[in-house]
Every structure is written in structure tokens, then in C-alpha cells.
Amino acid sequence: MLKKLDPLLHSELRLAIMSLLISVEKAEFTFIKEKTEATAGNLSVQVTKLENAEYINVEKGYKGKIPQTICAITKKGIEAFEKYVEDLKDYLKL
Amino acid sequence: MLKKLDPLLHSELRLAIMSLLISVEKAEFTFIKEKTEATAGNLSVQVTKLENAEYINVEKGYKGKIPQTICAITKKGIEAFEKYVEDLKDYLKL
DNA sequence: TTAATTTGGTTTATAATATAAACTAGTTTA
């Protein structure tokens, strides 16, 4: 039987964010924005959702005088991502 | 760069329908309903969307006196599914 | 025989989600 997919990850932008962070571990908000081609608003909303789920943690600091938000994937986030991949494989026949 | 995912397929229930039809080629509405554990209403809506996209075709007939809806995947549907799988692989690091 | 129940759905209303527009706060440039 097909497993219920984690709704937090079954979203194109959130999945893209997680996919990126799986590779690089941590990244600036602006970097993620460029890579995903998302609007800042949309990205901000989705980052907050992932943060609330503790799939990523978010640190707000400064790079010189300019605000800088750094996102990093958590252990919980990695596990959720890996489970999502396994669950999806059944749908995709992989 | 990550590709935009086909929004018609990036839906848990529609993906489950397509995944099932990829395996069996054609199936009754009621069979799909049992397998996916969807409500009839939800299934009806999603089947119609897939039909409108020509990813499946739907034949309404009778099994004896009882109405019977048969869904079958189309060539276009198979191709869309396969492309979706390939596109998703990049997100999933497969 | 007619009144409930079941089967096989569709339509429609509502809840959830995604997205973009508008806004805030501070910085740099002209």
C-alpha cells in the first residue's frame, strides 16, 4: 500500500529548499532564493514552515551591515527527507 | 537547475492514480477507490482533472445494471508520468 | 409494494496551501 507522503515535503519549493540543503548543509537565504528562483516572500513563508517543523534551523545575523539569514538542515530534516524519498519511490516505481 | 514539476502529477492522489494505472493499464473506478483509500468525491474530481489533461481516458458503461467507470492511462499520460519521475529524481538526488 | 439501504458516482462548499503583492527596515548611490 502506498504510504501517505509528508505534506511538508510534498511541496515543490519546500522540497527544492530541502534538496539544496541536503547537498550543502547550510546556505544563505539569498543563495537559496537564487537557486530556487523563488520570490523572497514565498521563500520566507516556506522557510518558516520548515523551521517550525524543525526540519531546518534558521539563524539571523549580519554580513557586515547587511542582514543575513542562514538556513541549515537538521538531523530531523535529513531523516524526514530520506523517509519522503523512500515513500515516493513506491509511487514512482523506483 | 531543478525543473518545474508537472502540477497535475505533483498531487498525492493523482500521482497514486497514475501510479496504479501505470501498472495495470486500466482499472475500474471502484478498484482505484479501494486501492487509494480516497473518498469517491475526491477521486471523481481528480479523475476528471486527469481526463481533461488527456493523461487518462474514462469510459462510463455498465456492469450488468450497475454503472461502471473504467479509467485507462494514455500514451500522453505515460509520457507525462515518466517525465515527472525524471524531473523528481533531481530533487530526490536519485 | 413501498420504504430504507447500498452502490456508484457527481457537484458544490469549505478548508488548506501556495503565491504574489505590499510593506518594513536599513544601506548605498547620485
Next chain:
DNA sequence: TAAACTAGTTTATATTATAAACCAAATTAA
């Protein structure tokens, strides 16, 4: 010092998913 830019957040709107309500015919039960 005012315009424009950077780095975001908040909020309003559009889209989507889902469930509830409904319909028609068949079956079963009284």
C-alpha cells in the same frame, strides 16, 4: 537628502485539495 537597492516579513488573494451533500438506480427488508 532623496531615490533606489538589499534582505527580508506580513498579509491578501488565487489555487488546490478535500469532504460533505447530493443524485439516480438497484437491492433488500418490512
